[in-house]
Amino acid sequence: MEHAVRDELKQTIQQTGLQMVHDGMTVGTWGNISLRDFETGYIYISPSGMDYTSIQPQHVVVMTTDIEIIDGEAEPSVERHMHAEVYKARTDVGAVIHTHPIYSSVFGAVWMDLPAVSEDFAQIVGSQARCCPNYQLPGTAELGREAVATLGAYNAVILPNHGALAVGPDIRTALKVSQVLEKNAQIYLLAKLLGTPRLFEQKDIDTMQQFARQHYGKKNVGLI
Numbered sequence: 001m002e003h004a005v006r007d008e009l010k011q012t013i014q015q016t017g018l019q020m021v022h023d024g025m026t027v028g029t030w031g032n033i034s035l036r037d038f039e040t041g042y043i044y045i046s047p048s049g050m051d052y053t054s055i056q057p058q059h060v061v062v063m064t065t066d067i068e069i070i071d072g073e074a075e076p077s078v079e080r081h082m083h084a085e086v087y088k089a090r091t092d093v094g095a096v097i098h099t100h101p102i103y104s105s106v107f108g109a110v111w112m113d114l115p116a117v118s119e120d121f122a123q124i125v126g127s128q129a130r131c132c133p134n135y136q137l138p139g140t141a142e143l144g145r146e147a148v149a150t151l152g153a154y155n156a157v158i159l160p161n162h163g164a165l166a167v168g169p170d171i172r173t174a175l176k177v178s179q180v181l182e183k184n185a186q187i188y189l190l191a192k193l194l195g196t197p198r199l200f201e202q203k204d205i206d207t208m209q210q211f212a213r214q215h216y217g218k219k220n221v222g223l224i
């Protein structure tokens with residue numbers, strides 16, 4: 001089945017990793033990225049334990065959602081189970097990005113849902129990113145199932161004492177979701193220093209989501 005493996009998708013994983021480092025979304029080897037080729041069903045996932053600046057396309061691992069390795073010269077990310085569980089549960093998801101950024105992780109440290117306080121977050125994520133109610137060890141299928149259960153139809157979730165998970169129909173959208181999640185977390189925390197964060201009314205979130213659907217196309221926005 002080698003012919004079904006697409007080099008340009010490996011390059012996309014490599015380039016997205018570099019973009020995340022550039023944007024300050026990840027440090028060293030932390031965090032992992034994957035995308036789904038909807039034609040073959042194959043998952044392209046970043047390798048385990050490699051710095052994003054040293055990952056080459058041949059290190060990107062191609063696997064099935066049952067974690068059968070198809071191609072790649074490295075081990076798949078330690079969080080391969082979490083990525084696979086998301087793809088199995090959400091047939092609309094084409095990309096998964098898992099990061100450990102500071103501000104989103106602060107919400108994970110106090111096991112707190114992150115409410116929308118910025119318009120970009122309201123548009124592409126919705127009213128909130130929920131925090132999983134139970135801690136699960138990294139690298140386990142249990143963490144994947146916990147993340148999926150909390151994610152529901154949303155496109156972002158906070159992992160307790162761990163980090164964040166963002167999904168989207170494509171990798172550009174998943175990256176955008178992870179960026180606005182972190183920005184919204186930062187704004188919420190700074191707002192708490194200054195006063196009481198004021199939340200949107202649900203009708204305004206609905207209107208913004210409607211606008212985003214019309215403006216960016218249905219594939220680019222969250223479902224809630």
Ligand SMILES: [Zn+2]
Pocket residue numbers: 031079098099100138162163
């Ligand atoms: Zn992690």
